[in-house]
Amino acid sequence: MSASLPTPLETTALKNDPKSVKIDITGGTGVEIVWKDGHRSAYSFVYLRDACPCALCDDERDKASRAPGEPPALAPGALPMFKAKARPTHAEPVGRYAIRFVWNDGHELGIYSWPFLREHCPCDVCRAARAK
Numbered sequence: 001m002s003a004s005l006p007t008p009l010e011t012t013a014l015k016n017d018p019k020s021v022k023i024d025i026t027g028g029t030g031v032e033i034v035w036k037d038g039h040r041s042a043y044s045f046v047y048l049r050d051a052c053p054c055a056l057c058d059d060e061r062d063k064a065s066r067a068p069g070e071p072p073a074l075a076p077g078a079l080p081m082f083k084a085k086a087r088p089t090h091a092e093p094v095g096r097y098a099i100r101f102v103w104n105d106g107h108e109l110g111i112y113s114w115p116f117l118r119e120h121c122p123c124d125v126c127r128a129a130r131a132k
């Protein structure tokens with residue numbers, strides 16, 4: 001099943017305005033957004049979980065100096081622990097400007113606005129642009 005969300009009003013620039021949003025919760029692949037300027041972004045759920053924009057996760061990333069979407073590093077000498085792959089159990093639109101996920105680890109504070117998602121598009125072109 002994939003859900004279609006309503007697109008926001010034409011108030012923001014086309015760049016931050018999705019033309020279509022596909023969330024594949026059942027398949028577990030992730031979120032695909034085609035923006036009105038033609039750019040296409042594909043986010044894995046793991047990436048989105050690691051990019052959670054809530055204050056709590058933001059603080060945690062800050063302490064570890066991690067970029068949004070970057071997986072947490074293992075402490076030196078630590079054995080990798082089994083962790084269930086992040087995926088949402090539920091996704092819903094927040095007004096016309098964002099999506100909210102309820103994750104399988106119970107976390108549900110993150111509100112992913114369209115500008116945030118566009119800003120953290122994981123494609124090579126956007127990654128390269130951010131690295132500048």
Ligand SMILES: [Zn+2]
Nearest residue numbers: 052054057110
């Ligand atoms: Zn969070």
Ligand SMILES: [Zn+2]
Nearest residue numbers: 041121123126
């Ligand atoms: Zn991109």
